[in-house]
Amino acid sequence: MLSFDSLMSPATIDGSTIYFRKWHPDIHLPNNPPWRGFSNLVRWTKEDGIFHEQSFDFSFEDPRAFLFRGQTHLIFHNQKQMVLWNLIDGFVPLKPPSGFMRHDEKNWSPYQYPSNDLILVYSISPLVVLICDPIEGKIITELGEKKYRGLIGNARGGTPFLNGKALGHHVELRPTIGNDIRWYTPFAVELDIRNLSCILYPPFEFEQFRGHRIQFPTTLTENLVGGHIDDSFSFITSSLKEKDNAASFESA
DSSP states (O other), X not given: OEEEETOEEEXXXXXXXXXXEEEXXXXXXXXXXXXXXXXXXXXXXXXXXXXXXXXXXXXXXXXXXXXXXXXXEEEEEETXXXXXXXXXXXXXXXXXXXXXXXXXXXXXXXXXXXXSSEEEEEETTTTEEEEEOTTTOOEEEEEEOOSOOOOOTTEEOOSOBBTTEEEEEEEEEEEETTEEEEEEEXXXXXXXXXXXXXXXXXXXXXGGGTTOSXXXXXXXXXXXXXXXXXXXXXXXXXXXXEOSSTTOEEEO
């Protein structure tokens, strides 16, 4: 298992190039709450067995890496909107579906599918799937729920979908002395894109991180799973096991 201090939301296709969010809590941007701080992109590239770091100064939060038309793409949060980047050309802001108004657009999950269509899971609950124009960022087709009903339960997006499966994050308010605190734990989800049917499995904890308040998955490939823990460090591991059912993932 690889562990990266002070870096969040690892996004990778093969483990050789990894994109992270680096959080600077003491830097504040206009129109943002003080607790939000500023996050920028950090890229680690492996050469001759050694990772080399490169930092970029634009606003960059919670990336996901996925393959689209045979090329690596990133989708990430930038100043209240989602942005698509093919790592070569400029950024493409993605437009949210009509009738859906969120204060921040976050946690859209790419759905990797043998198609030329850019498919993004906008929401798991209610289920909303978008087919988008990768050049202009506009929506071509909206599938699933047709009007905003708010979040039902606490199932949020997480990793890209791979073979119809993904890891999301479950948000739960747990009472403490004087205040309630949010806990984030992974859950497995299966999505049949043809029939727009979705199965959500119960939340679980990564074995080696039991008891940590934030367990936020952002990477899922054939061989790797990754995410960040407690907003303080991130991990990528290849020790992924399947238990109980085909979609219940847990790290050993």
